[in-house]
Amino acid sequence: MKQENIRNFCIIAHIDHGKSTLADRFIQLTGGLELREMTEQILDNNPIERERGITIKAQAVQLHYRAASGEIYQFNIIDTPGHVDFSYEVSRSLFACEGALLVVDASQGVEAQSVANCYTALEQHLEVLPVLNKVDLQNAEPDRVADEIEQVIGISAVDALRISAKTGLNVPAVLEAVVAQLPAPKGDPDGRLQALIVDSWFDNYLGVVSLVRIVNGSIAKGEKIRVMSTGKDYEITMMGVHTPKRVFKEKLETGEVGFIIAGIKDIFGAPVGDTLTRASAPCGEQLPGFRQVQPRVFAGMFPIDAEDFEDFRESLQKLRLNDSALQFEPENSTALGFGFRIGFLGMLHMEIVQERLEREYNLNLITTAPSVVYEVLTTQGEVKKVDNPAELPEPGNIDEIREPIIVARVLMPPDYVGSVMQLCMEKRGVQRNLRYLGSQVQLEVEMPMAEVVLDFFDRLKSVSRGYASFEYDFLEFRAADLVRLDVLVNGDKVDALATIVHRDNAYNRGRDLCEKMQDVIHRQMFDIAIQAAIGSKIIARSTVKALRKDVTAKCYGGDASRKRKLLEKQKEGKKRMKQVGSVEIPQEAFLAVLGVDKKK
Amino acid sequence: MNPGAAGPGAAPVPGPDPAIPLALYLHFPWCVQKCPYCDFNSHALRGETPEDAYVEALVRDLEHELQDGERRPLASIFMGGGTPSLFSGRAIGRVLEEVGRRLSFAPGIEITLEANPGTADASHFRGYRAAGVNRLSIGAQSLDAAQLKKLGRIHDPGQAVDALRLARAAGFDNINLDLMFALPQQTQTEALADLDGVLALQPEHVSWYQLTLEPNTEFAARPPPLPDDDAVAAMFDAGQQRLADAGYAQYEVSAYARPGRRARHNLNYWEFGDYLGIGAGAHGKRSGPAGVVRRARHKHPRRYQETAGTPAAVQEQRRLSAQEMPVEFMLNVLRLNAGVAASLWEQRTGLPLSALDLPLAEARRRGLMEADPALLRPTALGHRHLNRLLELFL
Numbered sequence: 001m002k003q004e005n006i007r008n009f010c011i012i013a014h015i016d017h018g019k020s021t022l023a024d025r026f027i028q029l030t031g032g033l034e035l036r037e038m039t040e041q042i043l044d045n046n047p048i049e050r051e052r053g054i055t056i057k058a059q060a061v062q063l064h065y066r067a068a069s070g071e072i073y074q075f076n077i078i079d080t081p082g083h084v085d086f087s088y089e090v091s092r093s094l095f096a097c098e099g100a101l102l103v104v105d106a107s108q109g110v111e112a113q114s115v116a117n118c119y120t121a122l123e124q125h126l127e128v129l130p131v132l133n134k135v136d137l138q139n140a141e142p143d144r145v146a147d148e149i150e151q152v153i154g155i156s157a158v159d160a161l162r163i164s165a166k167t168g169l170n171v172p173a174v175l176e177a178v179v180a181q182l183p184a185p186k187g188d189p190d191g192r193l194q195a196l197i198v199d200s201w202f203d204n205y206l207g208v209v210s211l212v213r214i215v216n217g218s219i220a221k222g223e224k225i226r227v228m229s230t231g232k233d234y235e236i237t238m239m240g241v242h243t244p245k246r247v248f249k250e251k252l253e254t255g256e257v258g259f260i261i262a263g264i265k266d267i268f269g270a271p272v273g274d275t276l277t278r279a280s281a282p283c284g285e286q287l288p289g290f291r292q293v294q295p296r297v298f299a300g301m302f303p304i305d306a307e308d309f310e311d312f313r314e315s316l317q318k319l320r321l322n323d324s325a326l327q328f329e330p331e332n333s334t335a336l337g338f339g340f341r342i343g344f345l346g347m348l349h350m351e352i353v354q355e356r357l358e359r360e361y362n363l364n365l366i367t368t369a370p371s372v373v374y375e376v377l378t379t380q381g382e383v384k385k386v387d388n389p390a391e392l393p394e395p396g397n398i399d400e401i402r403e404p405i406i407v408a409r410v411l412m413p414p415d416y417v418g419s420v421m422q423l424c425m426e427k428r429g430v431q432r433n434l435r436y437l438g439s440q441v442q443l444e445v446e447m448p449m450a451e452v453v454l455d456f457f458d459r460l461k462s463v464s465r466g467y468a469s470f471e472y473d474f475l476e477f478r479a480a481d482l483v484r485l486d487v488l489v490n491g492d493k494v495d496a497l498a499t500i501v502h503r504d505n506a507y508n509r510g511r512d513l514c515e516k517m518q519d520v521i522h523r524q525m526f527d528i529a530i531q532a533a534i535g536s537k538i539i540a541r542s543t544v545k546a547l548r549k550d551v552t553a554k555c556y557g558g559d560a561s562r563k564r565k566l567l568e569k570q571k572e573g574k575k576r577m578k579q580v581g582s583v584e585i586p587q588e589a590f591l592a593v594l595g596v597d598k599k600k
Numbered sequence: 601m602n603p604g605a606a607g608p609g610a611a612p613v614p615g616p617d618p619a620i621p622l623a624l625y626l627h628f629p630w631c632v633q634k635c636p637y638c639d640f641n642s643h644a645l646r647g648e649t650p651e652d653a654y655v656e657a658l659v660r661d662l663e664h665e666l667q668d669g670e671r672r673p674l675a676s677i678f679m680g681g682g683t684p685s686l687f688s689g690r691a692i693g694r695v696l697e698e699v700g701r702r703l704s705f706a707p708g709i710e711i712t713l714e715a716n717p718g719t720a721d722a723s724h725f726r727g728y729r730a731a732g733v734n735r736l737s738i739g740a741q742s743l744d745a746a747q748l749k750k751l752g753r754i755h756d757p758g759q760a761v762d763a764l765r766l767a768r769a770a771g772f773d774n775i776n777l778d779l780m781f782a783l784p785q786q787t788q789t790e791a792l793a794d795l796d797g798v799l800a801l802q803p804e805h806v807s808w809y810q811l812t813l814e815p816n817t818e819f820a821a822r823p824p825p826l827p828d829d830d831a832v833a834a835m836f837d838a839g840q841q842r843l844a845d846a847g848y849a850q851y852e853v854s855a856y857a858r859p860g861r862r863a864r865h866n867l868n869y870w871e872f873g874d875y876l877g878i879g880a881g882a883h884g885k886r887s888g889p890a891g892v893v894r895r896a897r898h899k900h901p902r903r904y905q906e907t908a909g910t911p912a913a914v915q916e917q918r919r920l921s922a923q924e925m926p927v928e929f930m931l932n933v934l935r936l937n938a939g940v941a942a943s944l945w946e947q948r949t950g951l952p953l954s955a956l957d958l959p960l961a962e963a964r965r966r967g968l969m970e971a972d973p974a975l976l977r978p979t980a981l982g983h984r985h986l987n988r989l990l991e992l993f994l
Contacts, residue, residue, distance in 0.1 A: 523829070524988075525981065525985050525988060545830070547829060547985070548829070548830065548833030548834075548836075548837075548984065549829070549832065549833045549836060549984050549985070550984070550985045550986070550987045550988055551853055551983070551984060551985065551986040551987060552812070552853070552986070552987065553809040553810040553811075553812050553853065553854055554809055554812075554854065555853075555869075555870075555931065555932065555935060556866065556869055557625055557869045557875055557877065557883050557884075557885065558877070558881075558882070558883035558896070560869075560885075560894070560928055560931060560932060561894060561918075561928070563931055564924065564927050564928055564931060564994075567927060567931070567987065567990050567991060567994055568994060570987065570991065571991050571994050582966070
């Protein structure tokens with residue numbers, strides 16, 4: 001394929017704005033797949049992505065398009081995640097592209113995450129082509145939304161194509177615009193090989209599979225390549241593209257995007273963002289790669305069955321190959337035993353990791369309440385990073401605790417400004433700016449990250465009936481009057497239940513937490529005392545009264561096997577509980593802190 | 601315990617283990633009407649009770665069951681239902697006669713029949729006594745007219761009292777009364793009034809059990825408002841005291857007896873003894889060289905009668921695995937306040953006691969079982985929280 005006939009681009013869109021439908025249309029129009037082979041929305045490959053209607057991992061599809069001019073073009077469409085937690089993966093995908101389609105729902109208007117992703121694309125010098133989707137809907141307002149794109153993002157949208165991915169209206173014009181308006185990759189076909197690892201994943205049969213973008217030179221099957229960061233050499237055994245069916249190829253040329261398999265068995269052998277070169281003629285330097293992403297939220301995960309610890313470690317290592325944002329280190333909890341302290345990009349990321357570990361690796365895990373990273377200035381003048389409330393130094397040794405502050409940008413229709421502002425204030429937010437942009441309002445608020453990671457996203461959706469969107473950036477660490485709220489169960493401090501809270505909220509939190517725990521811990525053979533404490537001071541308490549009797553009334557000759565099955569079922573129901581001392585604590589109790597604000 | 605019990609490690613003998621006692625359960629599947637709480641195999645009777653045909657089916661079924669040469673004497677017989685008291689004394693006499701032709705009766709055999717106060721009949725009762733029945737179990741359930749109605753019972757409180765009087769007149773000197781508590785909206789005062797009413801009748805044995813909602817019953821589909829757990833526990837405590845004061849000792853979760861009057865047939869279940877289950881939907885358990893086998897007959901009376909006497913009468917048969925044995929054994933023996941001797945485990949299951957080491961140690965550590973190594977006995981706490989205790993043996 002001639003390099004000038006290659007177009008590498010991604011589709012930036014909010015959830016439900018029609019990205020997957022549009023990609024499906026492209027595949028259909030270019031004959032990439034028979035109609036009967038199309039299960040809906042092909043790009044969302046992972047079952048969790050499909051169920052949640054989101055994209056987590058970058059995917060690439062190669063299509064061949066015969067343009068109106070008669071020329072054949074190669075399109076590589078790189079899918080991008082749409083959720084704020086995964087903005088880092090977006091920037092990674094953008095590295096493989098020269099252009100981006102910004103797809104905006106003409107009835108809903110732009111939303112914050114698309115804006116943020118669009119800015120990232122512009123920073124990376126991508127050509128952005130706005131497209132107004134769903135113009136077939138009754139309430140579509142393409143003129144208003146075009147105006148909004150200009151005001152909010154600052155790119156011209158007068159000529160934005162008005163399409164309906166669902167009906168197919170104007171979709172061929174989008175393909176023509178890709179040819180005419182998006183640039184071809186630049187790169188030296190005769191130069192030494194430089195290929196960027198955009199994504200890697202582990203396949204149980206093939207070993208490590210990497211999605212690569214050939215920046216300079218070319219790469220062929222059977223050649224020896226070198227992973228630059230490790231200096232290790234591997235022979236390429238298979239390579240190819242997805243159309244979206246897997247098609248094997250002999251060669252990938254400058255500007256192309258495809259997968260390679262090089263017998264890499266060690267899951268850390270092909271790190272995302274690394275550069276591949278030819279072993280026999282290495283290039284001088286690595287490609288810039290990506291900035292290492294910092295996890296924002298930390299939580300402990302513990303196998304319910306202690307024997308699963310090694311399996312858990314192995315599963316995390318495998319997951320991490322596909323998810324370079326995942327960080328983990330062993331954690332030993334007095335209450336929960338051996339597990340891992342895991343760093344996540346956000347709450348959705350955490351939920352997805354837990355779901356994948358349970359579904360794909362068949363593990364039963366308890367997750368503790370997530371925490372952000374705090375900076376603690378000790379009385380000795382040291383600054384310590386603390387991502388686990390249990391590791392907060394004794395109050396006497398703390399000079400100051402600083403919490404991470406973010407700048408959140410919320411985009412919403414004017415009707416919801418009042419309730420969204422109220423929510424932000426409740427979350428200890430300080431307003432920075434309020435701007436009217438077209439028919440939307442942008443609110444900028446400084447907020448403690450701890451308040452945001454827990455349930456802000458859900459609350460925002462509910463107070464705005466789903467119309468508000470937001471994205472955020474880390475701003476700084478700022479001193480605050482923070483204390484550790486401990487929870488004692490039958491007089492024993494349960495390290496995994498501790499949280500760090502603002503002193504002003506401590507009493508309410510403690511009381512709500514005790515109440516919530518009383519609801520979720522089921523009655524057992526003994527009274528269970530639940531106490532919330534700051535230091536040695538008990539600030540709230542509740543009691544789970546003992547169940548006085550738990551016995552089957554009747555059991556005669558015909559009942560035994562049935563009773564045994566009931567007992568088995570009862571035991572099965574306790575799978576997601578952890579025995580702490582003599583008390584069985586269910587998973588919900590560990591996450592109770594997340595929900596304490598919700599009922600207000 | 602039986603004399604001649606096989607010691608640990610004894611080689612398995614062909615045929616049933618003679619050391620394990622054998623009982624016989626006979627099921628009579630018809631009722632005048634189905635009660636909304638009842639999950640036993642019972643069918644509303646339409647028309648006449650098909651006495652002769654059903655008795656013939658029972659005999660054919662028993663004949664077939666005994667083909668393997670079962671020779672152990674019967675320690676007890678229990679005729680349950682449904683409502684066996686729908687059957688005449690003549691029919692019951694015929695059944696017992698046919699059983700006696702095929703199996704010997706141990707000296708002092710206990711022969712119980714379940715009677716519904718709504719079908720109590722003086723001539724029936726005299727007939728049962730004459731046929732050899734020496735124990736009656738009367739399903740009083742409550743002595744409160746309103747509760748009886750809610751429970752779907754066909755009798756009123758007066759009939760329950762009459763049934764006992766008729767039974768005494770017919771010569772029964774060993775009578776059980778079934779009584780439930782934790783009935784819909786029942787208060788503790790009401791529950792105790794019921795219990796006092798039953799105790800005043802001076803039965804030899806009381807089965808006093810909590811109403812629970814069982815799957816596939818009308819109550820499970822449309823649950824009535826039952827007292828909460830704490831109220832039920834309080835009723836239970838107060839009732840226990842009443843029963844003890846009146847001279848009825850609790851020996852099982854729901855069973856209370858005057859001295860020497862324990863239900864031997866039920867004790868055999870709880871001591872993991874063997875029993876033949878004959879009749880529609882009846883369950884049996886037998887031990888032999890092949891291990892412990894549970895067997896159930898077809899539930900529907902018509903299907904049962906069509907197949908009785910052939911292997912097709914058995915709807916389900918399974919051998920208990922060594923993994924299932926601990927909980928199957930424990931969920932019976934730990935119902936007994938006194939538990940059982942530890943040696944009973946090896947005798948009844950053929951497995952070494954060491955198979956219980958881990959869960960036993962945990963149960964003792966948690967204070968749910970007595971420490972005495974010669975006994976398998978729940979503590980008072982373990983007995984009250986039997987479901988939790990049994991989880992350890994899964």
